[in-house]
Amino acid sequence: MIVLFSVASPGFLSVRxxxxxxxxxxxxxxxxxxxxxxxxxxxxxxxxxxxxxxTSVFTALFASQLGPVAILVGPATGAIFGLMNGMVFKFGxxxxxxxxxxxxxxxxGVAQIVVTGQxxxxxxxxxxxxxxxSFVASVIPLMMVWAMILTVFFIFVALKTKFGRVVxxxxxxxxATRFSGINVMKYQLAAFxxxxxxxxxxxxxxxxxxxxxxxxxxxxxxxxxxAATIAGTPIxxxxxxxxxxxxxxxxxxxxxxxxxxxxxxxxxxTLIFGIVVIIAIYLTTDxxxxxxxx
Amino acid sequence: xxxxxxxxxxRIRDSILILFLVVLVVAFAIGSxxxxxxxxxxxxxxxxxxxxxxxxxxxxxxxxxxxxxxxAGIAGLVGILIGLILPVIGYGAIAVGILVGxxxxxxxxxxxxxxxxxxxxxxxxxxxxxxxxxxxxxVTAHVLTNGIPIEGRLDAFLPTIPLLNVPRSFxxxxxxxxxxxxxxxxxxxxxxxxxxxxxxxxxxxxLLYGINVTGYQVLVFALSGAISAVAGFxxxxxxxxxxxxxxxxxxxxxxxxxxxxxxxxxxxVGGFHRTVIGALILSIIxxxxxxxxxxxxxxxxxxxxxxxIAAVAVSRGIKTGIIQ
Numbered sequence: 001m002i003v004l005f006s007v008a009s010p011g012f013l014s015v016r017x018x019x020x021x022x023x024x025x026x027x028x029x030x031x032x033x034x035x036x037x038x039x040x041x042x043x044x045x046x047x048x049x050x051x052x053x054x055t056s057v058f059t060a061l062f063a064s065q066l067g068p069v070a071i072l073v074g075p076a077t078g079a080i081f082g083l084m085n086g087m088v089f090k091f092g093x094x095x096x097x098x099x100x101x102x103x104x105x106x107x108x109g110v111a112q113i114v115v116t117g118q119x120x121x122x123x124x125x126x127x128x129x130x131x132x133x134s135f136v137a138s139v140i141p142l143m144m145v146w147a148m149i150l151t152v153f154f155i156f157v158a159l160k161t162k163f164g165r166v167v168x169x170x171x172x173x174x175x176a177t178r179f180s181g182i183n184v185m186k187y188q189l190a191a192f193x194x195x196x197x198x199x200x201x202x203x204x205x206x207x208x209x210x211x212x213x214x215x216x217x218x219x220x221x222x223x224x225x226x227a228a229t230i231a232g233t234p235i236x237x238x239x240x241x242x243x244x245x246x247x248x249x250x251x252x253x254x255x256x257x258x259x260x261x262x263x264x265x266x267x268x269x270t271l272i273f274g275i276v277v278i279i280a281i282y283l284t285t286d287x288x289x290x291x292x293x294x
Numbered sequence: 295x296x297x298x299x300x301x302x303x304x305r306i307r308d309s310i311l312i313l314f315l316v317v318l319v320v321a322f323a324i325g326s327x328x329x330x331x332x333x334x335x336x337x338x339x340x341x342x343x344x345x346x347x348x349x350x351x352x353x354x355x356x357x358x359x360x361x362x363x364x365x366a367g368i369a370g371l372v373g374i375l376i377g378l379i380l381p382v383i384g385y386g387a388i389a390v391g392i393l394v395g396x397x398x399x400x401x402x403x404x405x406x407x408x409x410x411x412x413x414x415x416x417x418x419x420x421x422x423x424x425x426x427x428x429x430x431x432x433v434t435a436h437v438l439t440n441g442i443p444i445e446g447r448l449d450a451f452l453p454t455i456p457l458l459n460v461p462r463s464f465x466x467x468x469x470x471x472x473x474x475x476x477x478x479x480x481x482x483x484x485x486x487x488x489x490x491x492x493x494x495x496x497x498x499x500x501l502l503y504g505i506n507v508t509g510y511q512v513l514v515f516a517l518s519g520a521i522s523a524v525a526g527f528x529x530x531x532x533x534x535x536x537x538x539x540x541x542x543x544x545x546x547x548x549x550x551x552x553x554x555x556x557x558x559x560x561x562x563v564g565g566f567h568r569t570v571i572g573a574l575i576l577s578i579i580x581x582x583x584x585x586x587x588x589x590x591x592x593x594x595x596x597x598x599x600x601x602x603i604a605a606v607a608v609s610r611g612i613k614t615g616i617i618q
Contacts, residue, residue, distance in 0.1 A: 046546060094605040101550050102601040109594025116591060226418060235414050267429035274422025278405060281415045 015139055017257065022144040023209065025253035027052065027202040029147055031224035032245040033154050034082075034198035037191040039228060040158070042171035042237025043089065043096035045192065048199040049221030050107035051081050053213075055203030057111045060213035063123030070123070071131050071204045078200015079193050081107060086192030090185050096192075104221075111215040122212040132208035143205045150201060154194070155242045164241075167191055171237025226273075227252045230280040244284075251280060311556065311571050314607045318575065322582030329585050340463045340532075342577035343470035346570060347528060348541070349548040350473055351399075351521030353569045356557050357481065358514045359494035360413035364402060365548055367424030368395050368519055369526030370541035374431050376527055377442035377536025392523045398424060399519015403512035413515075421545065432538035441535040448531035466532050473521070478566040490514060494563075551576055554605055575604050 031048045038045040055074040063070040081103070089099040115121060123129075132143040158164040166187050169177045178184045207213045231248035233240025255276055259269045322329045348365050355362040376391040383390075402420055406413045432438040452465035481487035492500045493507055501507045530536050555572025557564025579600045583593050 088602055092602060092606040094602070095553055098550060098553050098605045099602065101546055102598040102605070104598075105601070106595050106598030109591060109598065112594065113591045222418065222422070226422075229412075229415050229418075234412055236412065265430060265433065267426045267433055270426030271423050271430065272426070274419045274424075274426060277422060278411070278416060278419035281411045281419070282405075282409045 018139055019141060020260070021253050021257045022141055024256050025249055026141075026143050026147045027206060027220060028223055028227050028252055029151060029246065029249035030198045030202035030205075031220060032227035032249045033151055033242045034195035035224055035228040036233050036240065036242050036245045037154070037158070037167060037194045038096070039233050039235055040171045040237055040240065041167050041188055041191045042174065043188065043191070044100065044235065045082075045085060045195045046097065046100040046221065047081070047085055047104040047107055048195060048224060049218065050104045050111070051078050051196050051199035052203045052206065052220055053215060053218055054081065054107045054111040054114075055200040056207040056213035057114050057121060057203075057215055059204040059207040060121040060123040061114065063125060063128045063207065067125060068127045068131055070128055071208060074200040074202075074204020074207070075197050076200070078203060079197040082193040082196015082199070083189060085196060086189035089192065090188060108215075108217060115213075115215040120212055120214045123207055124211045129208050129211055132205045141209075143209060146201070146205065150198065151242065151246055154198075155246070158241045159243070163187070163190070168238055168241075171239075173238070223252060223256075223273075226277050230277055230284060232284040248280070251276075310607065311568070314604060315571065315575060315578070318578050318582070318604075322578065322586065325582070326586040329582055334581065334585060336460050336464050338577055338581045339467045340461075341581065342574055343466040344529070344532070345544070345547060345551055345577060346470040346573040347466070347473060347525040348522060348544055349551040349569050349573055350477055350566065351518035351525075352548055353552050353557060353564075353566055354477070354481075354490065354514050354521075355413070355518045356552050357494050357564060358490045358511060359497060360406065360511065360514070361549075362402065362413060362417045362515065362518050363545060363549060364398065364417040364420040364424060365518070365522040365525070366541040366545040367421040367428065368398050368522040369529065369544075370538065371398075371424040371428040371431075372523040372526035373529055373536050373541070374428050374437075374442070374538050376530060377437075377444065378431065378435060380444070380447060388527055391527050392520055395523020395526065396516050396520040399522070400512060400516040402519065403515030406515065407508045407511050425542075428538055437536075438538055441533075441537040444530050444534050444536060446531075446534065448527075451528065452531040463532050466528060469524075469528055473524075474566050474570050481565055486510075547576065550601070554601070576601070579604070 031052060035045055035048055055078045058077050059070050059074045062073045066073070085096075085100050085103050088094070088103060089096045092099060130142070131146075132141065134142050136142060136145055158167070166177065166182055167190075169182075170184055170187055174184070203213075227249040228245045229235060229240075229248065230251065231240075231244040231246075233244050233248075252273075255273065256269070259272060319329075328334055348369055351365055352362050372391040372395045375394060376387045379390065380387040398420060402413070402417050405411060405416045409416075429438065432441075435442070449462065452462050452469075454460070454462050454465060458464075481490065489500065489505055489510055492503075492505070493510055497507050497511075526541065529540060533540060551572040552564075552569050553572070554575060555564065555568030555570070557568050557572075579597060583596055583600075588596060
């Protein structure tokens with residue numbers, strides 16, 4: 001794909017092109033890695049798009065008082081919102097799909113209430129914005145560095161720690177995990193908290209990158225879900241992982257940027273996006289692991 | 295467990311749904327004098343119908359144990375398509391539209407069964423494809439912001455009854471009611487319906503009975519696509535415009551109506567009566583809050599909270615297996 005786009009448009013592999021790919025990649029990657037933990041445990045989180053918006057609004061709100069420290073507001077509030085998702089899901093004993101659909105509506109509403117009166121919350125302090133947009137080696141935005149550190153950390157968590165193994169096992173066989181004496185709820189809550197946390201990191205970085213935030217709905221949920229799933233994490237849980245999300249997000253970011261550079265009409269882009277999603281899933285679905293093709 | 299107790303449980307389960315509806319209606323009626331006004335009830339039923347006709351297709355798919363989130367995309371695309379070619383080829387446009395819908399549905403089913411990809415992901419892809427195509431057509435025809443005026447050309451499909459003093463848009467309710475009853479009968483009384491439930495409960499056991507599971511699955515997705523197309527077509531006379539953005543917000547709400555009614559995403563349980571109740575609960579929440587004069591901003595928050603309460607109340611009486 002990268003070769004294809006490079007041939008089609010010389011601007012694609014320029015310094016600018018590479019930076020644009022990274023800026024597109026960061027939010028999709030962070031949201032996808034978070035969503036992956038929820039999917040691994042066989043739940044679903046529809047609210048990450050709203051958490052992304054709400055946390056960017058909160059971050060922008062505090063940026064003028066806290067300066068660079070405000071960047072921590074995103075992850076902190078995001079983790080709380082994620083935890084709330086988990087609690088609604090577990091204590092309400094309702095499907096996570098419905099629980100997070102409801103919180104998706106709620107968080108979006110709260111974001112609009114917070115921004116009321118102003119259309120845009122500016123957060124233009126240089127020291128705050130530098131967290132996202134200063135460059136390492138002049139081609140890597142700092143926000144990319146943060147995103148990669150977190151991604152690598154969570155890949156490690158998923159694949160190499162007991163926590164990760166338990167989350168997989170909840171997704172693969174909930175009852176068996178429960179009967180083996182594991183406090184399943186704790187892990188499920190943690191998975192939702194991670195999802196909210198990473199959406200919050202993405203929201204905070206977005207506020208810094210753009211120098212502010214608005215409460216307008218931003219269509220990032222479906223691309224993030226696509227990124228989380230196209231490289232082989234099934235929504236039936238128990239398989240895949242954040243390393244797959246990294247691959248998925250990378251594919252989508254390259255695709256989006258490539259189509260942009262080649263000036264493809266916006267809506268045709270969505271169409272091509274859909275076809276690529278299906279092809280990618282076809283190629284990456286591990287049919288030995290995904291027992292239930294539902 | 296003997297037959298009597300399971301029957302009793304089923305009855306309790308159904309009555310909890312109805313009870314919740316009644317509580318909701320009473321609460322809103324107390325909260326606002328305008329809620330039970332005939333004109334408002336007409337408005338509730340109109341909005342309910344918009345949601346329901348798009349939720350019926352997905353109900354079939356969920357009963358069969360799969361997922362389909364492409365409805366809103368298919369309905370939107372078909373709407374724009376019909377709007378564009380209606381002036382050229384007349385009523386034939388409707389047939390073309392529904393065929394396109396059924397075509398995308400079959401494609402969903404074929405990719406799902408032949409390529410063995412989870413249906414959620416196939417239909418996510420189709421959602422992107424159809425939405426992209428819908429908007430592309432709209433942009434190319436320069437109708438993205440205003441839509442295509444229908445100018446009453448399809449009014450014959452939403453007839454008004456002279457004695458009832460209700461707006462034309464209410465007629466969508468007849469379609470919603472008719473389709474729901476038809477599908478309910480098919481799902482409960484025919485071999486086809488029974489087999490769909492069987493596949494939803496256990497596709498592998500159904501296969502062992504010598505039933506062509508793949509065929510039924512493709513059929514269910516084709517049906518879902520066609521039903522979505524019919525919805526997309528009916529929105530045209532309903533709005534009197536072919537709007538390229540109308541269905542955008544409906545993607546997950548339809549699935550919510552199905553699940554809220556108690557049709558388990560795991561398949562094999564639930565049915566159309568449940569989808570009807572789920573859609574009714576969502577429409578009443580939406581309308582009741584607006585009529586009570588709630589601030590537009592607070593509306594979202596309260597709406598979300600009530601959906602949670604509804605889901606909690608409803609899922610109490612229902613055995614949905616593992617709550618995912």
